[in-house]
Amino acid sequence: MNRITHAFRSKKNLLNTYFTAGYPSLHDTIPLAKALVESGADILEIGMPFSDPLADGPVIQGSSTVALANGMNLPVLFEQLQNLRTAVPDAPVLLMGYLNPVLQFGVEAFLKRAAEVGVDGLILPDLPLDEYEETYHALFQQHGLKAVFLITPQTSEARIRRLDALSDAFLYLVSGPGTTGGTTRPDADAQQQYFERVADLNLKNPRLIGFGIANKAGFDRACQYADGAIIGSALIQALQEVDDAPAAAARFVRGIKS
């Protein structure tokens, strides 16, 4: 069984942590991955920094800018990820990022390298669904990589079902309108209705809720409506201006999972 499916079958209330590769310093990627998993993170989402991250709020924009200035790029990242499966033997690992750097690296080369270093799945938010269906789906499968798709409060039922059919990882429920970090507070009732509406669709994939989840209360609430949650911006904020980023990451995860 693959690592993603195994994680969802064997655990409840999964915590998926997002962090930007190469942040706060270039070589933090692997130590952070290890610290996060050892302190209780169930899934890792490693962000591939991009100069113009359209779906991200100020915190992830900032970590991306720093990571790029530190010298992070895809060849460097794959070099670092050579050691991924020594540091993190079992936890599912996803790469998340925008399409342009992947295109410049070469799609096939990218998928091949990702599979080689032990990555399980990919989140490429600006990859159009039609293009995924027609060309990328077969390539992903060929390399044993899974696609994770985003769903928002505006996504129609028909489209949710299509996304569900095309994925065999999990669905990423964006908690409300807005970019990552969630500065706009969604209406709580509308949000609950949306979570329940998606839960009632009896989708084949498990669901994780993300965007704007910042603390234990937010995590626990998300777990009432889904199989767990994704935390990114709040974790990155906890890494800002610390001496020991892996230790800060571990403290953060223990605070959520205690």
Next chain:
Amino acid sequence: MTTSFQQPTARGYYGEYGGAFVPEMLYPNVEELRTQYLEILADPAYQAELQLLLRDYVGRPTPLFEARRLSEKYGTRVFLKREDLCHTGAHKINNTVGQILLAKRLGKQRIIAETGAGQHGVATATVCALMGLPCVVYMGATDIERQAPNVARMRLLGAEVRRVTSGSQTLKDATNEAIRDWIANPVDTHYIIGSVVGPHPYPDLVARLQAVISEEMRAQLLEKTGSELPAFVVACVGGGSNAAGAFYHFLDEPAVRLVAVEAAGHGIYSGHSAATSVLGKPGIIHGSRTLLMQDEHGQITEPYSLSAGLDYPGIGPLHAHLGAVGRAEFMSITDDEALAAVSELSRLEGIIPALETAHALAALGQLGAGPDDVVVVNLSGRGDKDLETYLKNMDKLI
């Protein structure tokens, strides 16, 4: 002719360029627009309202002026399409008038826009005032400084100008922020994009709304020269909306040479340039696959031009395609060459052009046009907004 350069495919491709590479959060907004724009644009009631506003509010048709002293200097017949005489001083309002009427039909109650030179911001703020809709304009901090008069105009028109401090703090970053605003406000807001860029259907929508420029040109040329077809149409390209409008009704007329002029900044290879057709590679920016200035790892690089309206690291997908198949010729003009063209037009014809437009004018000497050739330069905007820049560069102007 079997295929037309005018029409993208159903998914918004011009050759290999275009498409809609948007995150799921934007999908419903873009899809709503995509499924409705053609129908709304074709609606006679929409057209009637649009034509009335273009005539009585924008001041169309704009004149086609034969520039005799300029013609004499370059040994060819130069006509200027006077988009600088549009209300608010540039072609940008052709698009904003069309889009505000579209937004109303889509039931939108709030308008957002990005702006570089401020002309698109002013044109958007203007139509929002006209229609009584709230307007937020994103503008890079660098551009807020170099285009101060337009910032004042937008505020006077009741728009909120939001200062963007990410990245190079110019047009690219303002566009990022406008898109993020749209992600956060997916239901009530319409994004009036200012050029033939962004995800499908924007490039086609904006091109159709700017196409009035070449539609008028054809009729005016027939009257003034006896032929609808000139030898050359020349326009500057930031994202490419004035060029798309000036080229549109000539795209499928191979006898007409279409010349797109980009900003070379300090020089194409100086490291301070916005000459995307030379420096760009295919990539994705703002939801569109197009030519894009980027590093070897696919990170978008910072363009440079003295003119705020041309320093964009991409070009519209239509133009990328026209360049790839050889239908349009690209040239690039440095800051200094553009400044020289500003004083030349001012002194020879009594018209002070926008700095963006001056790039197109500066290409006149490089066309190789003969004495009987008719050359139309799209005079996309007037220079009022650039007076401060011109004052600072007086030594290069005189």
